[in-house]
Amino acid sequence: MRKGDPVKFEEKRQEILEGAVRCFIRDGFRGASISTICAEAQISPGHLYHYFPSKEAIIEAMAATHLESIRARFSQLADKKDAIAVITAELQRSRKGAISGEQALILDLMAEAGRNPAIAKIVHSHTRAIRGLLAETLRNGQATGGIDPNLDAELAAVLLINLMDGSKILRIRDPKIDTRKCDEMLATMIARFLSGNVAQTD
Amino acid sequence: MRKGDPVKFEEKRQEILEGAVRCFIRDGFRGASISTICAEAQISPGHLYHYFPSKEAIIEAMAATHLESIRARFSQLADKKDAIAVITAELQRSRKGAISGEQALILDLMAEAGRNPAIAKIVHSHTRAIRGLLAETLRNGQATGGIDPNLDAELAAVLLINLMDGSKILRIRDPKIDTRKCDEMLATMIARFLSGNVAQTD
Amino acid sequence: MRKGDPVKFEEKRQEILEGAVRCFIRDGFRGASISTICAEAQISPGHLYHYFPSKEAIIEAMAATHLESIRARFSQLADKKDAIAVITAELQRSRKGAISGEQALILDLMAEAGRNPAIAKIVHSHTRAIRGLLAETLRNGQATGGIDPNLDAELAAVLLINLMDGSKILRIRDPKIDTRKCDEMLATMIARFLSGNVAQTD
Amino acid sequence: MRKGDPVKFEEKRQEILEGAVRCFIRDGFRGASISTICAEAQISPGHLYHYFPSKEAIIEAMAATHLESIRARFSQLADKKDAIAVITAELQRSRKGAISGEQALILDLMAEAGRNPAIAKIVHSHTRAIRGLLAETLRNGQATGGIDPNLDAELAAVLLINLMDGSKILRIRDPKIDTRKCDEMLATMIARFLSGNVAQTD
DNA sequence: CATGAATGAGCTTTCATTCAT
């Protein structure tokens, strides 16, 4: 696991992870085999272990990398936009996103986190980060108006994540769904939720 | 796959499936092995193949059975309650539900549906059924008042399923979450969505 | 690891162990592979694990069985003969013994015991048993005369085992050695030791 | 296998062998891996093959070197002392010796010699040398008195080696053994053997 | 109906060895 040129080493690691992602999307964490990953990354099985000590470690590294890239994207969005726009942008990206099959990957990741403490830890930390970003955006919205100031920002952030998670399953449940209409109604739902109609709550 | 008494045959099948569910919850679809399932169902591996032609078939039958039981529950609820009550009841069941770990099972199922056409088909049909039930309940609500009549009931049903799916991930993302508060805010969200606040939507 | 007929199960286990012994003699513990053992025992690699949970377990079982058979032989000898005859008989058996290569096996076993606590435990218990038997025989000899009564029987037993162990290496050190003469001199050595010449000891 | 400075080359070879010995003691011949040896010798795997063409060659060189150092020690001892003192000195060294675990190494070596002709050859030559030295010492003793002149010096030397070999196993068979007492009785045994007690031999 | 012995492909991982730099 030592290396000469740390830069090249890290590059190769990323290359392998990219191959692994493709395999995980195609076959799932358990379904993907080391030899498939090696074929995808164009290296020999022996050499893979130069970069990762175990399949487990590949999954962990991949989870960390993938979730971090999501978090980074959120961070950028959160800087410039209001909560609704952040969520909307993310949902659209999720649907038309560069990496097809990302949804299944996240589902696998969450299912794995339900059984594997190491993955769980990574997911928890990621979740905290995302939730924090969203909550802050919401608080900004509450300060500048437009968002119901009575909402607990942290909890509302939880629900927004909830919605985004659910929408990853949406296409699996019905691949023929009209994405456009669906996004519109999601926007409606979020808007109504955050704007603070008190009609039926108490 | 021969059978003497079709009733006993079906009973045994269900018994095996119940054991399989426990294994799938504990270890996931790939992680659970036939021999584990046999141990759980107290049956020999040879005999198991009397009831199911393959592991694949067990997963499919289990998916069908499990989703059907969810649908049946929904059907009962939908008869008597309004949409909000249906969702709320279901969410609470999901959290405090008899079978702990059911969430992970559903996640696994959805992830599998993303790769396995046979499972996908089962999920699609189940989704259509649930969505139909919810949409009908929503339409009733629109007729009797209390629910925004401008909402497309089918699409709104999609979103409600969305919320329920997402809330399966919620506890995995953060096991320490305050379930009570979260349920309350979910109710708020749904109420605001369905009641039809027009604040920011147009 | 369960079974229908415990007798057949045990028979098969012994059969596998016999094959394993041949492999261990030929290739050593580490050098022998599961697939070699399977070939020797004429079973498939998967099936081997029906009878033993690991290669480690095979080595342990084999060690236990092998050492036990040595102990049983000693036990029989010790009943009827004096110490010198016991050792002499054993040495001759070791040389002309049915199982050729047994010496290398024992060496491997001892080397393994030096690193592997599980094997060490088995060896220790075996050693205690053998030493006890020899010591008793020696004490009988001391009582009936012919063996120096001043000798500590336990310690003397240790030395006799020492001699037998060493003689396992003898043939490896020089395969052309004159076994006959060597045995004679060993008998002389033992006789002189046990008879109790006080010439140079103090 | 090219070399610039033959002296430095040989020094590095020895350095590697020293590292290898430590690995072989710890893990056995098969258990020790090239990369472990490289780590121990602080050298890269590629570079190691500059000095040795194969792992096999390392074992052989190590065997030759190690046995030669034993022979050299014997040679020194044999110059100045009588046979009993030589053996006693060696036994004590073996027990309290600088390199702990050396016993296991020798056992491994002998077991390997039982299977590997190249190693066997080295061992045979070493054995001949040691035996010659001991036999000469014994003949000296027979000439100057104190050692039974009727003993075949070569054969007696074989038995003394026998004893030394066996005592390498002693501590493995029973780590709690009282080394001091054991050494004393070994001295007694050798003394009685060499002094020529005729009590029960004819 | 029911068992569990048996298979063999495939899994993750290790390791001696080679080679470009």
Place this chain on the structure above:
DNA sequence: CATGAATGAAAGCTCATTCAT
């Protein structure tokens, strides 16, 4: 001289599945 990236065969082991009883 020296590195460590790279290979590929083989290791121990698991598992879905079949079959004789």
